[in-house]
Amino acid sequence: MAFDLEMIQAVYAGMGERIEAARTAVGRPLTLTEKILYSHLYGGNVQQAYERGVSYVDFAPDRVAMQDATAQMALLQFMQAGKDKTAVPSTVHCDHLIQARVGADSDLAQANEENREVYDFLASVSNRYGIGFWKPGAGIIHQVVLENYAFPGGMMIGTDSHTPNAGGLGMIAIGVGGADAVDVMAGMAWELKFPKVIGVKLTGKLSGWTSAKDVILRVAGILTVKGGTGAIVEYFGEGANNLSATGKGTICNMGAEIGATTSVFSYDEKMADYLRGTSRAEIADLANDVAAHLRADDEVYANPQDYYDQLIEIDLNTLEPYVNGPFTPDAAWPISQFAAAVRENGWPAKLEVGLIGSCTNSSYEDITRAASIAGQAVQKGLTVNAEFTVTPGSELVRYTVERDGLLDTFAQMGGVVLANACGPCIGQWARHSDDPKRKNSIITSFNRNFAKRNDGNPNTHAFVASPEIVTAFAIAGDLTFNPLTDTLATKDGRQVKLDEPTGVEMPPQGYDVEDAGYQAPAENGLGVQVLVDPESERLELLEPFKPWEGTDLKGLRLLIKAQGKCTTDHISMAGPWLKYRGHLDNISNNMLIGAMNAFNGEANAVKDQVTQGNPYNTVPQVARTYKSMGIGTVVVGDENYGEGSSREHAAMEPRHLGVRAVIVKSFARIHETNLKKQGMLALTFVNKADYDLIEENDTIDIIGLTSFAPGSQIQARLHHDDGDTDLINLNHTYNQGQIEWFKAGSALNLIRLKESGAA
Numbered sequence: 185m186a187f188d189l190e191m192i193q194a195v196y197a198g199m200g201e202r203i204e205a206a207r208t209a210v211g212r213p214l215t216l217t218e219k220i221l222y223s224h225l226y227g228g229n230v231q232q233a234y235e236r237g238v239s240y241v242d243f244a245p246d247r248v249a250m251q252d253a254t255a256q257m258a259l260l261q262f263m264q265a266g267k268d269k270t271a272v273p274s275t276v277h278c279d280h281l282i283q284a285r286v287g288a289d290s291d292l293a294q295a296n297e298e299n300r301e302v303y304d305f306l307a308s309v310s311n312r313y314g315i316g317f318w319k320p321g322a323g324i325i326h327q328v329v330l331e332n333y334a335f336p337g338g339m340m341i342g343t344d345s346h347t348p349n350a351g352g353l354g355m356i357a358i359g360v361g362g363a364d365a366v367d368v369m370a371g372m373a374w375e376l377k378f379p380k381v382i383g384v385k386l387t388g389k390l391s392g393w394t395s396a397k398d399v400i401l402r403v404a405g406i407l408t409v410k411g412g413t414g415a416i417v418e419y420f421g422e423g424a425n426n427l428s429a430t431g432k433g434t435i436c437n438m439g440a441e442i443g444a445t446t447s448v449f450s451y452d453e454k455m456a457d458y459l460r461g462t463s464r465a466e467i468a469d470l471a472n473d474v475a476a477h478l479r480a481d482d483e484v485y486a487n488p489q490d491y492y493d494q495l496i497e498i499d500l501n502t503l504e505p506y507v508n509g510p511f512t513p514d515a516a517w518p519i520s521q522f523a524a525a526v527r528e529n530g531w532p533a534k535l536e537v538g539l540i541g542s543c544t545n546s547s548y549e550d551i552t553r554a555a556s557i558a559g560q561a562v563q564k565g566l567t568v569n570a571e572f573t574v575t576p577g578s579e580l581v582r583y584t585v586e587r588d589g590l591l592d593t594f595a596q597m598g599g600v601v602l603a604n605a606c607g608p609c610i611g612q613w614a615r616h617s618d619d620p621k622r623k624n625s626i627i628t629s630f631n632r633n634f635a636k637r638n639d640g641n642p643n644t645h646a647f648v649a650s651p652e653i654v655t656a657f658a659i660a661g662d663l664t665f666n667p668l669t670d671t672l673a674t675k676d677g678r679q680v681k682l683d684e685p686t687g688v689e690m691p692p693q694g695y696d697v698e699d700a701g702y703q704a705p706a707e708n709g710l711g712v713q714v715l716v717d718p719e720s721e722r723l724e725l726l727e728p729f730k731p732w733e734g735t736d737l738k739g740l741r742l743l744i745k746a747q748g749k750c751t752t753d754h755i756s757m758a759g760p761w762l763k764y765r766g767h768l769d770n771i772s773n774n775m776l777i778g779a780m781n782a783f784n785g786e787a788n789a790v791k792d793q794v795t796q797g798n799p800y801n802t803v804p805q806v807a808r809t810y811k812s813m814g815i816g817t818v819v820v821g822d823e824n825y826g827e828g829s830s831r832e833h834a835a836m837e838p839r840h841l842g843v844r845a846v847i848v849k850s851f852a853r854i855h856e857t858n859l860k861k862q863g864m865l866a867l868t869f870v871n872k873a874d875y876d877l878i879e880e881n882d883t884i885d886i887i888g889l890t891s892f893a894p895g896s897q898i899q900a901r902l903h904h905d906d907g908d909t910d911l912i913n914l915n916h917t918y919n920q921g922q923i924e925w926f927k928a929g930s931a932l933n934l935i936r937l938k939e940s941g942a943a
């Protein structure tokens with residue numbers, strides 16, 4: 185059994201009391217979102233009401249899931265905590281590093297060869313620390329989580345944006361950075377701004393060509409790519425109860441495309457069916473006992489406008505199939521208007537490839553509906569006019585649909601089955617093209633369609649739709665075709681229409697699999713050796729950062745005074761650097777290379793104050809020079825320093841290369857916290873104009889550390905080239921616990937000291 189029944193029992197056992205306490209504290213009926221969040225407060229008890237969109241709150245998620253790209257640094261860091269096991273059940277999923285080239289078997293063999301050192305590390309570190317390991321080919325993280333781990337009323341985090349997929353089974357599931365996963369696995373609190381709640385009321389029932397995917401494509405059109413920011417989207421209504429659990433998963437998955445924190449459905453019969461169908465009848469029974477806690481209070485559903493921050497209503501009876509794109513998932517076109525949009529905008533009407541599957545849309549229901557269209561290509565004697573690929577979301581689904589003859593149906597249409605992995609969804613697609621400069625169109629049943637996402641080609645116009653619509657377009661090979669109204673020519677010249685898709689939610693003979701690809705961890709992992717090749721360029725074991733020396737920091741050199749926008753991408757660039765994400769020293773060669781030097785207006789050219797005849801060099805090289813001489817450095821920045829994705833490398837790299845303090849006009853909050861966790865000083869100018877006092881050749885002392893306390897004053901003495909000095913005041917936001925992180929050298933150092941009884 186992969187899931188943890190005792191943990192789920194414990195969550196349900198405490199829910200009633202906590203929800204009651206929350207209802208009293210808040211003083212009104214609760215949404216489902218609030219019930220789940222208040223049941224997962226770090227420390228347990230509900231002491232107060234939190235303000236949506238305002239309060240920062242510490243939570244205790246039930247689970248962690250990590251995909252193989254982001255898991256590498258997260259687990260290297262976790263090893264620093266000195267724990268024998270993760271504090272909550274956790275899993276690793278090998279899905280992102282498999283490139284789609286020709287087909288499942290050979291692509292998987294090649295990935296195993298190319299990524300052997302990463303897979304060996306992830307398998308061994310999982311085995312050592314009690315983490316479930318899903319091998320390459322086992323499936324895509326979110327589909328595997330839905331099939332095995334998601335449960336109604338639970339809360340999890342995952343190191344991937346589409347973690348919200350688990351909302352299809354009534355779980356609050358949030359995509360995070362690796363640093364957050366480390367916190368939760370190490371038993372620390374996980375902080376989130378208490379979200380706003382957007383209600384989406386679904387009425388009616390889907391029919392014909394319309395599917396669950398069209399609900400979220402429509403919602404994306406209404407809310408746009410930013411409309412869900414800072415909010416959880418809660419779906420309810422009789423229309424919601426009519427959707428399969430996997431259909432709900434599709435909707436929640438793509439909530440990431442509107443920037444939502446996550447999306448969630450309340451517990452219903454469809455979820456119970458899916459739990460039973462995927463060998464988790466015990467969870468359905470437990471959930472039935474607490475069903476009232478797994479939905480909003482009745483008053484909320486009766487008067488939703490009074491309880492949700494925003495309310496949207498969608499009638500499934502009249503909802504049309506949608507096609508969204510190109511280049512953005514919120515450009516939503518009802519199928520009846522799509523052909524005209526293609527013509528008016530001059531998008532290439534010829535469709536080159538249709539791709540179905542991925543974590544978003546590869547349920548049994550999706551595959552049967554798409555296969556019912558694919559089968560018609562053969563039965564009706566149609567030519568298939570575009571390439572067609574199928575990416576199953578998991579081995580469980582793949583094995584079952586193969587057993588039931590559905591993969592054969594796709595093969596007869598000319599489809600190629602790819603590995604159970606991300607592949608073309610994340611640019612891991614060796615697409616063959618006669619001319620990459622030619623504007624071209626593809627359509628997928630995936631979730632994202634930003635430029636270059638699928639094949640790295642900016643000329644590719646990617647559209648997103650349901651698997652059945654994608655399949656119909658692949659047969660037509662023409663984006664101006666409307667499968668609901670138009671006919672297609674058969675090989676012998678007749679005109680025929682495609683019949684509406686038909687599907688079944690779950691396999692009538694049940695799911696089956698020979699080898700799901702799961703490797704359970706050792707009962708006692710103490711003797712397990714974690715495999716890291718010392719010669720590896722991609723992986724390197726971490727050394728603990730040094731603790732604070734107990735004095736003020738004197739004689740630091742200015743490394744860079746960054747001007748203007750400095751996001752985590754400027755601090756730690758992605759792209760080609762991502763292959764080094766498990767090797768801190770190698771990836772540190774991208775440190776701050778995107779930041780603009782305020783003194784010369786250039787990126788990646790800063791003054792080396794100590795090497796004769798070599799005044800300017802790259803930021804990483806200058807940092808390494810100072811580090812080799814035992815000289816600490818300071819980074820100075822502008823407003824909202826460190827905004828963007830919460831990647832932990834942006835805090836770890838400066839720490840690794842000897843930066844002791846980052847002094848800015850203002851911080852993006854998550855990055856500020858990440859710096860604190862790595863044992864660095866994150867400080868802000870009391871007087872923002874003092875930014876202008878920093879000169880290129882400054883030596884800087886940080887003063888006030890021996891009396892460092894919450895709210896205490898820190899100062900910096902700037903020693904300028906001409907012998908003058910300036911003394912400036914700096915603010916900090918460290919609480920006592922965070923000051924202990926600084927003193928120990930990092931948050932993980934402190935945990936390790938506590939584990940060993942030394943702190």
Ligand code: SF4
Nearest residue numbers: 346542543606609610
């Ligand atoms: Fe992310 Fe695509 Fe993989 Fe899903 S299939 S986890 S969206 S890369």
